[in-house]
Amino acid sequence: MMNLPQTIRDTITHESKTLTDLALKIHANPEIAYEEHKACKWQVTILKKWGWKVTHPVGKLDTAYRAESGKGKPVFAFLAEYDALRDLGHGCGHNLIAPVALGAGKALANLLRDQKIQGKVVILGTPAEESAGGKLKMIKAGALKGIDAAIMAHPASKTGPDLGTNAIRRLHVSFAGKAAHASCSPEKGLNALDGVMLLFQGVNAWRQHLPEASRVHGIVTDGGVAPNIVPESASCTFFLRSSDDAYLDDMVARFEDMVKGAGLMTGCKPHVDHDPMAYKALRANMPLCEAYVAAANRIGFKARMPDGPGRGSSDFGDVSHELPGAHVGFAITRRKTPGHSIAFRKAACSDYALKQMLRAAEALALVGGRFFAEPEFQGQIAEEFRRTVK
Ligand SMILES: [Zn+2]
Numbered sequence: 432m433m434n435l436p437q438t439i440r441d442t443i444t445h446e447s448k449t450l451t452d453l454a455l456k457i458h459a460n461p462e463i464a465y466e467e468h469k470a471c472k473w474q475v476t477i478l479k480k481w482g483w484k485v486t487h488p489v490g491k492l493d494t495a496y497r498a499e500s501g502k503g504k505p506v507f508a509f510l511a512e513y514d515a516l517r518d519l520g521h522g523c524g525h526n527l528i529a530p531v532a533l534g535a536g537k538a539l540a541n542l543l544r545d546q547k548i549q550g551k552v553v554i555l556g557t558p559a560e561e562s563a564g565g566k567l568k569m570i571k572a573g574a575l576k577g578i579d580a581a582i583m584a585h586p587a588s589k590t591g592p593d594l595g596t597n598a599i600r601r602l603h604v605s606f607a608g609k610a611a612h613a614s615c616s617p618e619k620g621l622n623a624l625d626g627v628m629l630l631f632q633g634v635n636a637w638r639q640h641l642p643e644a645s646r647v648h649g650i651v652t653d654g655g656v657a658p659n660i661v662p663e664s665a666s667c668t669f670f671l672r673s674s675d676d677a678y679l680d681d682m683v684a685r686f687e688d689m690v691k692g693a694g695l696m697t698g699c700k701p702h703v704d705h706d707p708m709a710y711k712a713l714r715a716n717m718p719l720c721e722a723y724v725a726a727a728n729r730i731g732f733k734a735r736m737p738d739g740p741g742r743g744s745s746d747f748g749d750v751s752h753e754l755p756g757a758h759v760g761f762a763i764t765r766r767k768t769p770g771h772s773i774a775f776r777k778a779a780c781s782d783y784a785l786k787q788m789l790r791a792a793e794a795l796a797l798v799g800g801r802f803f804a805e806p807e808f809q810g811q812i813a814e815e816f817r818r819t820v821k
């Protein structure tokens with residue numbers, strides 16, 4: 432174990448220009464969900480040059496890839512994201528996630544080779560995290576098969592693991608009423624907008640009785656055409672979230688009852704569309720999370736376990752139901768900077784962020800190195816997965 436940090440550091444130092452160039456190129460060429468053709472091609476080119484076995488595309492996903500080095504069991508994976516936000520570019524800093532995954536993968540593969548340790552390192556290129564759930568499609572395509580544990584590092588304002596994210600369901604609701612002149616013959620109309628407004632009232636009354644970890648938030652997407660026309664149609668979109676997947680099912684059922692109620696009260700016919708973009712809650716694998724905190728601190732980060740789970744949602748949640756996984760953050764700003772902002776986009780290409788990116792790759796490689804070197808650690812990770820997910 433003595434030369435573990437040195438092999439990793441040497442690899443990252445050797446590849447630092449390749450990784451930094453990749454981060455800056457992706458940042459300067461933002462591509463949104465399933466349009467990440469350049470970002471994907473640049474990564475595949477590097478991986479092939481390194482001699483990795485690359486599958487690309489994955490299933491029907493042109494901007495996804497799966498790369499492997501080594502053979503046999505166990506198998507440890509690093510996940511890469513590289514999609515941008517519409518109009519905002521890399522305001523979530525995904526341009527840094529891909530180089531971290533590549534750097535960590537290369538460093539770990541070199542370590543296994545040098546120390547003659549058996550096993551396989553996988554890098555998964557996962558598109559469309561921000562808006563279209565690429566990981567869900569990769570799970571369906573079988574891209575996660577055979578992987579024993581996985582980790583992904585996301586840029587943030589502080590360094591530490593996510594101890595949870597909320598499951599999310601997106602519901603599009605519409606009401607069909609009957610148009611009429613709102614002043615001359617209102618008695619002939621059925622007001623679809625009233626259906627939407629009563630649904631919001633129902634949700635607002637419900638909110639008081641929801642557990643702390645639940646969230647319901649909606650917007651009106653169609654509220655009619657003109658005040659002198661009784662709205663014939665009206666619609667709204669709601670996001671429902673909970674840290675508990677089963678409880679979220681109950682919430683959806685209750686919400687659908689409210690939709691029916693609003694329909695009955697107004698005489699308008701309701702319809703609910705379930706968006707296929709539904710993410711599961713993250714089940715953080717605690718031994719992996721703790722190993723990341725220890726590794727990051729060893730590299731020089733000020734990492735710590737957070738006080739509680741987060742309340743956002745990510746398609747990594749679904750990954751964590753398939754295999755033991757950790758979704759972790761590494762600081763790219765010295766001050767707290769909100770994600771999805773112009774300030775965070777600027778931070779994502781700063782010299783400081785690029786330096787932190789290389790350190791994060793080392794921290795992830797260290798966690799992977801421990802996974803291969805310590806069967807007991809592998810056992811703890813598998814046991815935690817059985818206990819919390821299976
Ligand atoms: Zn984001």
Ligand SMILES: [Zn+2]
Pocket residue numbers: 523524525560585
């Ligand atoms: Zn993100």
